Amino acid sequence: MDSAADTPLTRWEQRTEVPLFWCSLLFLAGYTVRVLATGVDMIWRNLAFVLMLLMWLLFAADYVVRLRLSGQRLPRFLRTHWLDALVLILPLLRPLRLVKVYTAVQRRRDRARLSLYARVIAYAGLTAVLLGFSGALAVYHQERSAPGASIRTFGDAVWWVCETLTTVGYGDVTPVTPMGRVIAVGLMICGLALLGAVTGSFSSWLLQVFTREDEKWPPEDDGRRPPGATS
Amino acid sequence: MDSAADTPLTRWEQRTEVPLFWCSLLFLAGYTVRVLATGVDMIWRNLAFVLMLLMWLLFAADYVVRLRLSGQRLPRFLRTHWLDALVLILPLLRPLRLVKVYTAVQRRRDRARLSLYARVIAYAGLTAVLLGFSGALAVYHQERSAPGASIRTFGDAVWWVCETLTTVGYGDVTPVTPMGRVIAVGLMICGLALLGAVTGSFSSWLLQVFTREDEKWPPEDDGRRPPGATS
Amino acid sequence: MDSAADTPLTRWEQRTEVPLFWCSLLFLAGYTVRVLATGVDMIWRNLAFVLMLLMWLLFAADYVVRLRLSGQRLPRFLRTHWLDALVLILPLLRPLRLVKVYTAVQRRRDRARLSLYARVIAYAGLTAVLLGFSGALAVYHQERSAPGASIRTFGDAVWWVCETLTTVGYGDVTPVTPMGRVIAVGLMICGLALLGAVTGSFSSWLLQVFTREDEKWPPEDDGRRPPGATS
Amino acid sequence: MDSAADTPLTRWEQRTEVPLFWCSLLFLAGYTVRVLATGVDMIWRNLAFVLMLLMWLLFAADYVVRLRLSGQRLPRFLRTHWLDALVLILPLLRPLRLVKVYTAVQRRRDRARLSLYARVIAYAGLTAVLLGFSGALAVYHQERSAPGASIRTFGDAVWWVCETLTTVGYGDVTPVTPMGRVIAVGLMICGLALLGAVTGSFSSWLLQVFTREDEKWPPEDDGRRPPGATS
Structure with missing residues (x-):
C-alpha cells in the first residue's frame, strides 16, 4: 500500500470525498432551481443562491485544508492538483471527480x-x-x-x-x-x-x-x- | 459446466429462447401493421392489435415462470434481471436479447x-x-x-x-x-x-x-x- | 502453404486479379464519362457505355471461369463467394476487392x-x-x-x-x-x-x-x- | 542506438527542430495578423507578410541543408521525406511535425x-x-x-x-x-x-x-x- 500511504492528506480525502460529492449534487440542485424556477416566488431563487454559495465555500475550505495537509507550496500544489482547482472555479464540472468517489465508496x-x-x-x-x-x-x-x-x-x-x-x-x-x-x-x-x-x-x-x-x-x-x- | 448449471431455470430458458424470439418478431410484425396499414380495412389493424396483445401475454407468462423457477423473491429477481423487465415493458427492445438466442442456437x-x-x-x-x-x-x-x-x-x-x-x-x-x-x-x-x-x-x-x-x-x-x- | 494451395482456381485468381483491377478502374472511368460529360458530343457517352459493357462482360466471364474451376455447384459457390456476386451485380463496389489485389501484388x-x-x-x-x-x-x-x-x-x-x-x-x-x-x-x-x-x-x-x-x-x-x- | 545513428543529418535535425518549431509559430502569428488585422494600419499587415516570407525562406533553407546532408538524390529524398515537402509547401501544416519536436525536447x-x-x-x-x-x-x-x-x-x-x-x-x-x-x-x-x-x-x-x-x-x-x- 505504498502508492496510497496513510498520510493525513489521504485520510482527509477518503473521509470528505463522499460528503463533498453530495454537496456538489446540492450545488447542482441549487443551480437547477436558479435556472428553471423562473415563474415561482423570488424567495426560492434566493434560497437556491444561498445554498450554492454555502456549497462553494465548503469546496473552497476543502481545497485550503488539502493545501495545508499536503505541506506543499501553492504554485506546486496548483500544478499537481490543477483539475481540483479547475473544478473549484467551475463547480459544475465536479462530476469529473466521480472516479475518486467511486474508489472511496468501493474501499x-x-x-x-x-x-x-x-x-x-x-x-x-x-x-x-x-x-x-x-x-x-x-x-x-x-x-x-x-x-x-x-x-x-x-x-x-x-x-x-x-x-x-x-x-x-x-x-x-x-x-x-x-x-x-x-x-x-x-x-x-x-x-x-x-x-x-x-x-x-x-x-x-x-x-x-x-x-x-x-x-x-x-x-x-x-x-x-x-x-x-x-x- | 458450473457457470451454466443444469437447473430447471436454465433448461426452461434454453427451450423457450428461440420460440420467444419468433414471438417477438411476430410482435414487431403486428406493430408494423398497426403503424403502416393506415389505408386498409380496420379489421387488419384490430387483428394486429390482438396479435401484439397475445405475444405480450406470452412474454409476461415467461417472466412469471422464470421468477418462480429461480426461487428468488421479486425485488431480487427484478434487480438481477432488470434488462428482462425493461424488455417486458418495452417489447420493441427485445432484439437486444438476441445474444442469448444466438447462444441457444449455437449449442x-x-x-x-x-x-x-x-x-x-x-x-x-x-x-x-x-x-x-x-x-x-x-x-x-x-x-x-x-x-x-x-x-x-x-x-x-x-x-x-x-x-x-x-x-x-x-x-x-x-x-x-x-x-x-x-x-x-x-x-x-x-x-x-x-x-x-x-x-x-x-x-x-x-x-x-x-x-x-x-x-x-x-x-x-x-x-x-x-x-x-x-x- | 496449405491455406493457399496451388489449385487451378488459385492460379487463375492470382493471374487475373491485377488485370481485373485495371478493368474495374476502366469501368469507373467509363461511368465517370457517362455521368459528367453531359455537354460534349453524344458519341463519347456511347463509347463510354460500350466500354462499361465490355468490362462488365469480362467480370461476368471471370466469375463463370472461377465457378467452373472451383468444381462447386452454383448455390454453394454463390454462398461462399457472395461478395464476388454482389460485386458482379454492382461493379462500382469492386474497390472492396482491393485487399486481394494487394496480396497478389505483394507476392x-x-x-x-x-x-x-x-x-x-x-x-x-x-x-x-x-x-x-x-x-x-x-x-x-x-x-x-x-x-x-x-x-x-x-x-x-x-x-x-x-x-x-x-x-x-x-x-x-x-x-x-x-x-x-x-x-x-x-x-x-x-x-x-x-x-x-x-x-x-x-x-x-x-x-x-x-x-x-x-x-x-x-x-x-x-x-x-x-x-x-x-x- | 543504431536506429538514430549519430550522422551529420540527425545532429542537424536534433539541433534545428526546436528553433524551427518556434519559427513555425511565428509564421502562424504572421498569418493571424494578415487575416484578422483588417481594420488596422496597412503597415502591420505588410510587416506580417515580410515575417511570413522570412520564416518560409528559413524552412526552405532547412530543407535544402537536409537534402545535402542526407547525401541522397532529390527524387529519392522527396519520396522518403514527402511529409516534409508537403509541410514546406503548406507551412500551416507544420504542427504535424510536433512529434519530432517532442522527441527532441524529451532527449x-x-x-x-x-x-x-x-x-x-x-x-x-x-x-x-x-x-x-x-x-x-x-x-x-x-x-x-x-x-x-x-x-x-x-x-x-x-x-x-x-x-x-x-x-x-x-x-x-x-x-x-x-x-x-x-x-x-x-x-x-x-x-x-x-x-x-x-x-x-x-x-x-x-x-x-x-x-x-x-x-x-x-x-x-x-x-x-x-x-x-x-x-
Whole structure:
C-alpha cells in the first residue's frame, strides 16, 4: 500500500470525498432551481443562491485544508492538483471527480461486484449524464433570452445535449450566443471522451462475451485459451 | 459446466429462447401493421392489435415462470434481471436479447463456423437493424401527425434512423415531438454502442488479416513473432 | 502453404486479379464519362457505355471461369463467394476487392516495405477514396435533375461524400430522392467501417511510436518492456 | 542506438527542430495578423507578410541543408521525406511535425514525466488545436467575403472548426466556397485522426485506472493476474 500511504492528506480525502460529492449534487440542485424556477416566488431563487454559495465555500475550505495537509507550496500544489482547482472555479464540472468517489465508496465494501467493463461504462456514463445535465442548464441559461435563439425551452436544451454528446448533431437547435458556444465546446471535449470510453468498453465487453463462448465449448479443450484474441 | 448449471431455470430458458424470439418478431410484425396499414380495412389493424396483445401475454407468462423457477423473491429477481423487465415493458427492445438466442442456437449445432469478429459484426449489426426498424416505426408513429414535422413518410423515418445510427446527422429530417425525441435518444444510446462494436470489430478483423499475411511470408518464418502487433 | 494451395482456381485468381483491377478502374472511368460529360458530343457517352459493357462482360466471364474451376455447384459457390456476386451485380463496389489485389501484388515483390498500420491505413484509405468517388458519381447521377435537390453540381456531391464519410454531416447538401438515399446508406455502411479502420490504425500507430520512445531510453534498461502497454 | 545513428543529418535535425518549431509559430502569428488585422494600419499587415516570407525562406533553407546532408538524390529524398515537402509547401501544416519536436525536447530532459496515454493525449490534442486554429484562419480568409457565406466572423470560423473536429457537424455555419471546402476536407482528415487518437487514449487510460484498482485490492493479491484484461 505504498502508492496510497496513510498520510493525513489521504485520510482527509477518503473521509470528505463522499460528503463533498453530495454537496456538489446540492450545488447542482441549487443551480437547477436558479435556472428553471423562473415563474415561482423570488424567495426560492434566493434560497437556491444561498445554498450554492454555502456549497462553494465548503469546496473552497476543502481545497485550503488539502493545501495545508499536503505541506506543499501553492504554485506546486496548483500544478499537481490543477483539475481540483479547475473544478473549484467551475463547480459544475465536479462530476469529473466521480472516479475518486467511486474508489472511496468501493474501499468500504468488501469487493467490486461489477466487471471491469461494466464499471467503466457505469462511471463514464454517469459522469456524462451529470455533465450533460449541467451543460444543458448552463446553455439554456445563456440562450433562452438571446434574439434568434433556437434553444428556447429546457427540453430543447436537453435534446441539444443528447444530439451533441452522441456527435449526431442534427443542427435543428444550436447555441448562437458566444458564451453558449464556449460552454458547448467544453461539453463536446469532456463528453465525447467519456462517451468514447463507454462505446469502447461496450465493444470490448461484447468481444469478451463472444470469446468466452468459444472457450466454454466442450470439444477441443486445448489449454491455451486465446487471451490475446479479445483485444 | 458450473457457470451454466443444469437447473430447471436454465433448461426452461434454453427451450423457450428461440420460440420467444419468433414471438417477438411476430410482435414487431403486428406493430408494423398497426403503424403502416393506415389505408386498409380496420379489421387488419384490430387483428394486429390482438396479435401484439397475445405475444405480450406470452412474454409476461415467461417472466412469471422464470421468477418462480429461480426461487428468488421479486425485488431480487427484478434487480438481477432488470434488462428482462425493461424488455417486458418495452417489447420493441427485445432484439437486444438476441445474444442469448444466438447462444441457444449455437449449442445445438456442433461448431461455430464464423470467426470471432464476424460473429460480433453479425450479432451487433442484426440487433442494430432490428432496433433501427422498431425505432423508425415508433418515431414515425409519433411524428406523422405532428404540426411542423419533417418526418412525414415511413421512408423519411428509415432515412432518419440511418443517418442517426451512423452519427452522420444531416438534420434534414428530425423528430419534433417530445415523445419522438425521447425515442430518438433511446435509439442513439442503444444503436451507437452496437454500431461502435461493428466498426471496432471490422477494424480489428482488418488488422488481423494483414497480420496473418506477414506471418504467412515464406522467408524469415519465425512462428509467433508479432502477436502483440495485432492489438 | 496449405491455406493457399496451388489449385487451378488459385492460379487463375492470382493471374487475373491485377488485370481485373485495371478493368474495374476502366469501368469507373467509363461511368465517370457517362455521368459528367453531359455537354460534349453524344458519341463519347456511347463509347463510354460500350466500354462499361465490355468490362462488365469480362467480370461476368471471370466469375463463370472461377465457378467452373472451383468444381462447386452454383448455390454453394454463390454462398461462399457472395461478395464476388454482389460485386458482379454492382461493379462500382469492386474497390472492396482491393485487399486481394494487394496480396497478389505483394507476392511478386520480395518484402512488404510498409509497417502493419501503414498498410491498413493505405488499403482502407484507398478503398474509401474509390468507393467515395463512385458514390459521389452515383448520387450526383440520381440527384441532379430531381426537383428541390440540394446536390446540383458534382462538386456538391464530392463535398457531400466527404462530410458523410467523416460522419460530420452538416446537412447543407443532402440527397432527397429515394434512390439517392439508398446509395447514401450503402456508402455510409461501407465507408464508415473503412474510415473507422483508418482512425483506429492511426491511433494504434501513434501509441506504438510513443511506446518505442520509452524503450529506446538509455537509463533504466529493464528487460521487461511493457508490451501490454501498447494495447 | 543504431536506429538514430549519430550522422551529420540527425545532429542537424536534433539541433534545428526546436528553433524551427518556434519559427513555425511565428509564421502562424504572421498569418493571424494578415487575416484578422483588417481594420488596422496597412503597415502591420505588410510587416506580417515580410515575417511570413522570412520564416518560409528559413524552412526552405532547412530543407535544402537536409537534402545535402542526407547525401541522397532529390527524387529519392522527396519520396522518403514527402511529409516534409508537403509541410514546406503548406507551412500551416507544420504542427504535424510536433512529434519530432517532442522527441527532441524529451532527449534533453532526463525522464518522461507523463504516462504513455497522457503523452499521446497531450501530443495529439496540441497538434489538433494548432491545426484547428490554422484551419479556422484559412477558412475565414476564404469565406468572409463570399456571397451567401454563413461563416462571417472569426468566432464563427472557430465554432465551425470545433463542431467539425468533434464530428458533431450541426451545419449552422458551413463553408460555401470551393477553396473553403477543400481546406475543410483537409482539416477533417488530419483532425479526425488526431482526435480519434485522443479519444482512444483516454478510453485506454480509463480502463487502465480501473484495472489498477483491481490489482491494488488487499485480498487475493496475485501479482500479475489480469494484464490482458486491460486490452
